[in-house]
Amino acid sequence: MLLDMDGTLIDTEPLWIAAETELVEAHGGSWTHHDGLQLVGKPMAVSAGILRSRGVDLSDTEIIDYLNERVRRGVAARVPWQPGAHELLLALHAAGVPQALVTSSFRVLAEPFAEAVGLFDVVVSGDDVTHAKPDPEPYLTAAHRLGVDVRTCVAVEDSPSGITSALASGARVVGVEVLVPVPARPGLSRVSSLTRIGLEDLARVAAGQVLDAGELA
The missing domain is CATH 3.40.50.1000 (HAD superfamily/HAD-like)
Incomplete structure (x- = not known):
């Protein structure tokens, strides 16, 4: 299997979308639930590029590290x-x-x-x-x-x-x-x-x- x-x-998608929203808004942009759905299943590098196009002024590595850490904390608190x-x-x-x-x-x-x-x-x-x-x-x-x-x-x-x-x-x-x-x-x-x-x-x-x-x- x-x-x-x-x-x-x-069910980590709500955690990912919350982290994306937090990151984009911290850089003065806006991010919706619909925006988050467009990243479902996409490679991390692709997601990072999309977030940068929405105003996140960080490198791909910094974006990926930020998202991973936020979601890791959520999963560690309770496996969803x-x-x-x-x-x-x-x-x-x-x-x-x-x-x-x-x-x-x-x-x-x-x-x-x-x-x-x-x-x-x-x-x-x-x-x-x-x-x-x-x-x-x-x-x-x-x-x-x-x-x-x-x-x-x-x-x-x-x-x-x-x-x-x-x-x-x-x-x-x-x-x-x-x-x-x-x-x-x-x-x-x-x-x-x-x-x-x-x-x-x-x-x-x-x-x-x-x-x-x-x-x-």
Whole structure:
């Protein structure tokens, strides 16, 4: 299993948007919830460039460090699990399924989360790869580190860029609709919540079936 973090497993998007808003407003600009949604799933460097275009007079590195620290504090205070996410990870672990965390967030945020959860065999963060999502490199890297063929893996994602990355890697993909719509795409299974998908459903997806919300238990 290859699993995205932000939005998919934990509800960090409100933390990211709050940090972005705080940063832009501190530099005299304005930032809306809609603006924040446009950054969902984007590489950190891309997000930093967009924030600079909105008036943030800092380097990419300074912006990225600021956002990561604000979100890290929020997650450290309380892991904001998405409904059904922790239960699914526990069920996969009990079934002996190897799990990789594949996230655009940097290791400074991903590693503490992975260590606290204690269920991931591999962590691939945004600063571990040359080409971030939507490039397939993160998912190909995760499968390689797990020692498996990516075509035998199921990836779970919530953002358009993450879904594009996972599909391009050759993995079977489940898209979870959280903050942004998940349109139908060839080979993409879709679900409204991780509470709606179980191990049997994931086995069907791994076998090549494309399932939609109405077909999931």
